Amino acid sequence: MTTNAPIAAEALAEAIPFDFESLELSVKPSSEWSIRSLDRLERGYITSWLELVLPEKSYAAILDADLKPEAISRLVVAVQRAAGVRGN
Secondary structure (H helix, E strand, O other), rough: OOOHHHHHHHHHHEEEEEEEEEEEEEEEEOOHHHHHHHHHHHHHOHHHHHHHHOHHHHHHHHHOOOHHHHHHHHHHHHHHHHHOOOOO
């Protein structure tokens, strides 16, 4: 069972599904994010951060989509919204 409610997903430790520009992706609940993933985000290593917070299948999907830089910026916002966190 998967849920799109961040609070419920955190309680169940389940990935949160979301759509991004016709890609069906999911993000790990923010309670499962490691200090390493937060460090990568703070340092601006976005692809490393995405690799750590997206399940393997979702990360492979964005690699296959060969997103351009402006799409990656939108993806970061979409991931944060799906996870129920706000970024800078």
